[in-house]
Amino acid sequence: MTTETCAPTPALLALLRACDGSIEPRSQGAEARVYDVQLSGVECVAKQRFAKTYRLRELDERLTRSRLSAEARTMVRARKLGVLAPHVVHVDAKESCVYMERIRGCALKEALRSGETTREDLRRFGEEIGVAVAKLHDGGIIHGDLTTSNLMVRDEDGRVVVIDFGLSYPSKLPEDKGVDLYVLERAITAAHPSQTVLFDDILAAYKKTSQMWCSTLNRFAEVRARGRKRSMVG
Amino acid sequence: MAPSDERACTRALGLEGSANKIGVGVVRSDGTIESNPRETYVTPPGSGFLPNDTARHHRARVVDLVRKALREAGVTMGEIDVVAYTRGPGMGAPLTAVAACARTLAGLYDKPMVGVNHCVAHIEMGRLVTGCDDPVILYASGGNTQVIAYNERRYRIFGETIDIAVGNMLDRFARVCGLSNDPAPGYNIEQEAKKGKKFVEGPYGVKGMDVNLSGILTFYKTYAEENLGKGEVTVADLCFSMQETVFSMLVEITERAMAHVNAKDVMIVGGVGCNLRLQEMMAIMARERGGKLYGLDENGRMDDRFCIDNGAMIAHTGLIQYLNGETTPIEETECTQRFRTDEVLVTWRDKAGTKRTAEGSPAAS
């Protein structure tokens, strides 16, 4: 990571100073940088989406705009559905920046890779994730990017917090829910091949929680089968 | 790779014919590609290649190509140590036709055989020619669209298309626009797109690290049928718009996978990887992450000799497998149309990627 590409924009820099924030991002994901800030004494993070210069400008601007609003809107709705997600503090559309509660903890992928997770921990993670995804789906929300990078394990109580709702959208279609689960399954099998029981536990908890588990899991099985059957010529 | 004592080297002959190209290559264990001739079965505009016709083409051309490969390499069958062939994935009839030729050669000259996974061969060829040891790989071709990274002895699929492959989508759109299949429909779309001016916004189908492409094809197809010829939009505009949209999606999921596994370097393989606009976009993305698009030059350029299906990639990968003690008994040399990239146990690499740093938060790196 070069420091040059990590530098916040001048406007954000002013804001970061005003709200007593760190200028070094805590992370640079695919599309956003996340800074630690203090807003009226509360520890927050500022997540700013930056322009992706490989994309055509008009396409990029449209995506940034719609993802920013999807993210803020869904986070609020997710919390109303009883899903553990950061509390939204403020949205600055002009700077493509959302300020939210800071979660103290680490990404689930780091917890899984630390080699310190027991079968019991996995079972608990699986249960919590399955319940959270079921609540989102039953509430008509598709997360859109369920991976072990976008689930955090909170320090205070070890609970799983769902983050990164930038690709979320409202839908009640079994196909969309099925794909959401499929994305999560592959994120786990590819990145954590020896801990795939986690996904079995997630599905089990999902089934227990979701009112519509039957249509969703049927469709999930279909999406999966399509993947296996794809002829892959060329 | 540095040239080494030729006599100390092992040498493989590789045969590839899983789709509409038939290729034969001779590769040495020091990485030298001694020959790599290829021919493409080109169909008339508006039509795709059908399995039986393609197999007939390959059967008719394969013997000449084997002779040519040996002649260009300046070797005889006696100097070949192993015959490698594509086991799958691909179209059944062409795969079987080419495997039959490989079996005949191995039988006649009493050589061992090795069956190779076509997708893994693209990756290994990419690693050989670019010298990039442990990249995240975008494999984009007529039949495949996958984002791959090595992890725990397999090439793991982090993202892929949930419906059709990107090359297939481009080919089908070229047919709608009446573009030629010569040299390749995707190439002609690329040329048209350069002339495009107006961006027609369609759907954008990113699902985490996966993409949904058929919806986009349907959108632009319908749009083309309803609007072309009315003077407001041209074939060039539509090729441009579709290409920008689809490549943005591919670069985006590749970047997401790179962020997920904490990788900096990237490589594009497969026929669609020849597209200069895709290379340009990927190079910008990698540079902005502080990494690099690996290719044959500093800008990550790849060329069709290696991106498009070829015999050398099968020879090279077969040779690695052979040197790791693997041979395929002749009675097991059948083909399989479905053969996923992550089914192959990669015996020739370290357990984790060799260069990848310990995983942790990117901020700590």
Ligand SMILES: Nc1ncnc2c1ncn2[C@@H]1O[C@H](COP(=O)(O)OP(=O)(O)OP(=O)(O)O)[C@@H](O)[C@H]1O
């Ligand atoms: N509320 C939060 N509290 C603490 N850390 C956070 C919070 N939100 C994000 N982070 C950190 O920042 C990283 C990146 O955030 P996030 O996943 O939201 O962005 P991204 O992946 O770059 O975005 P996107 O996929 O929407 O383009 C996370 O992995 C996490 O380490």
Ligand SMILES: [Mg+2]
């Ligand atoms: Mg994220």
